[in-house]
Amino acid sequence: MPRTQRNKISPQKKPRRRYTQAVKRDMVVKMQSASTRDLEAATGIPKSNLSRWKNQTAELLQFNGPQRRYNLDGAGRPTEIPNTTALETYMHILRDAEWAVTCTHLVNFLKRHERPWLDEYLANKNCGCQALLKLLQRFCAKHDFTRQKPSKAKKSQQELSATRAAFAQVFNKAFIGYTSDAIFNVDETGMTYDMPPNAIWAVKGGSAKISSGDKNSYRMTAVLAVRANGEKLPSPFILRGIPGGPIEQDEFDSYPIGHYYAVQKRAWMDSRVWAIYLRKVLRPQVREPSALLLDNFKPHVSKEGRKIASEEVGCVVADIPPNATSVVQPLDVGIMAPFKRHLRNLWLEEDLIEGSDSEEDVDMMTVPAQKKRLVMIDRAIKAWARITPQEIRRSFAKAIPQ
Numbered sequence: 001m002p003r004t005q006r007n008k009i010s011p012q013k014k015p016r017r018r019y020t021q022a023v024k025r026d027m028v029v030k031m032q033s034a035s036t037r038d039l040e041a042a043t044g045i046p047k048s049n050l051s052r053w054k055n056q057t058a059e060l061l062q063f064n065g066p067q068r069r070y071n072l073d074g075a076g077r078p079t080e081i082p083n084t085t086a087l088e089t090y091m092h093i094l095r096d097a098e099w100a101v102t103c104t105h106l107v108n109f110l111k112r113h114e115r116p117w118l119d120e121y122l123a124n125k126n127c128g129c130q131a132l133l134k135l136l137q138r139f140c141a142k143h144d145f146t147r148q149k150p151s152k153a154k155k156s157q158q159e160l161s162a163t164r165a166a167f168a169q170v171f172n173k174a175f176i177g178y179t180s181d182a183i184f185n186v187d188e189t190g191m192t193y194d195m196p197p198n199a200i201w202a203v204k205g206g207s208a209k210i211s212s213g214d215k216n217s218y219r220m221t222a223v224l225a226v227r228a229n230g231e232k233l234p235s236p237f238i239l240r241g242i243p244g245g246p247i248e249q250d251e252f253d254s255y256p257i258g259h260y261y262a263v264q265k266r267a268w269m270d271s272r273v274w275a276i277y278l279r280k281v282l283r284p285q286v287r288e289p290s291a292l293l294l295d296n297f298k299p300h301v302s303k304e305g306r307k308i309a310s311e312e313v314g315c316v317v318a319d320i321p322p323n324a325t326s327v328v329q330p331l332d333v334g335i336m337a338p339f340k341r342h343l344r345n346l347w348l349e350e351d352l353i354e355g356s357d358s359e360e361d362v363d364m365m366t367v368p369a370q371k372k373r374l375v376m377i378d379r380a381i382k383a384w385a386r387i388t389p390q391e392i393r394r395s396f397a398k399a400i401p402q
Contacts, residue, residue, distance in 0.1 A: 018070045021066070021072075024053050024056075028056075028061065081135065081139055087139070090105075098157065106139075107136070163324045163327070163328065164327045164328050167320070171291075171318060175316075178290065181227050181231065182291065183396070185293040185329060185396075186277075186293075187223075187295060188224070188238075188268070191379075219240065220240065221267055223235060224335065228330075230388075230392045232384065232387060233285050234258060234259050236259065237260070237380065238262050238267055240263070243263055247373075251373070255374070256377060260280060262276055282313055286315060289315075293320060294317055294319065295325050295329060296319060329399060330399040334392075334394055339383055339387060
């Protein structure tokens with residue numbers, strides 16, 4: 001059999017093995033009682049690696065980072081930006097003030113404080129702007145800054161923290177005799193069938209227009225409710241339709257049992273659906289006089305809603321301060337984010353839903369709305385089942401500290 005030779009242009013190199021900090025630390029400990037030659041024979045790790053780790057014994061044993069990492073701190077691409085500590089501090093100051101920090105701020109910082117270095121760096125690059133932006137992106141990633149979609153807040157973080165502390169004090173005093181299974185939190189969240197993005201892929205130089213039939217995903221609402229003791233309540237689903245129409249008459253019986261369903265023309269909560277929820281879903285779950293944490297959504301805090309909650313259900317409505325649900329409402333604090341994450345993961349795991357037999361191109365198919373409704377309900381039930389009692393209790397403890 002002829003001997004294979006390496007290609008001079010693209011040689012077939014042996015894959016380089018990498019070792020985690022856990023392996024390196026284990027080998028360093030073993031080298032205190034064994035030679036590198038013996039360990040090489042026993043483990044297959046090259047002697048050169050073992051010798052290098054032996055010289056780094058102090059650093060490896062003192063390493064406090066994740067044991068799955070491959071390198072010690074300071075390894076990798078050398079830092080080109082001068083005075084990185086000042087730049088990182090500047091970014092933290094901006095974020096503490098809730099500024100929208102971008103690469104523009106970083107470039108202006110370098111212009112102001114490191115102009116000679118910036119001029120030299122740009123002069124040595126073929127495409128200076130692109131190279132600088134990539135350098136700044138690497139700097140941000142290395143210092144634990146991530147790209148995130150900005151969200152506008154009507155209150156600063158300090159104001160929100162003060163609001164949470166004040167509300168917790170009032171709530172704990174008002175409901176001092178209530179046990180954890182007598183404190184509820186209810187809120188709604190919207191869901192879409194196929195997780196539509198904010199942008200699309202289009203041919204370079206072409207149009208980004210879309211047909212009217214493919215711009216919106218099917219949408220419905222899930223009503224989530226939890227107790228402070230970690231229990232989850234059954235989740236009603238609000239579908240887009242007409243009360244008494246074909247969805248309510250023909251489809252409800254085919255939906256999974258143990259849950260509740262309602263229709264509304266925009267698939268959202270209104271006063272009619274809220275009254276149905278209080279009477280049919282929440283009332284059977286109330287075992288004793290209870291507190292019901294609600295945001296300031298109009299159907300929640302309307303005069304009619306409060307009357308039904310207190311007289312028919314046995315709950316005292318505790319209003320969450322306006323514009324503070326992100327830090328005061330338990331569902332928003334620690335439940336909604338993992339619930340949405342579970343929805344996305346389940347969407348990825350699902351098999352492709354086939355359209356009608358008349359579709360000529362299966363990749364251009366349109367899934368019937370009835371199938372979408374069933375898939376979304378099943379997906380939401382599975383996602384809700386993945387929320388643990390520990391997550392719920394932590395959310396209440398964080399939102400309303402004792």
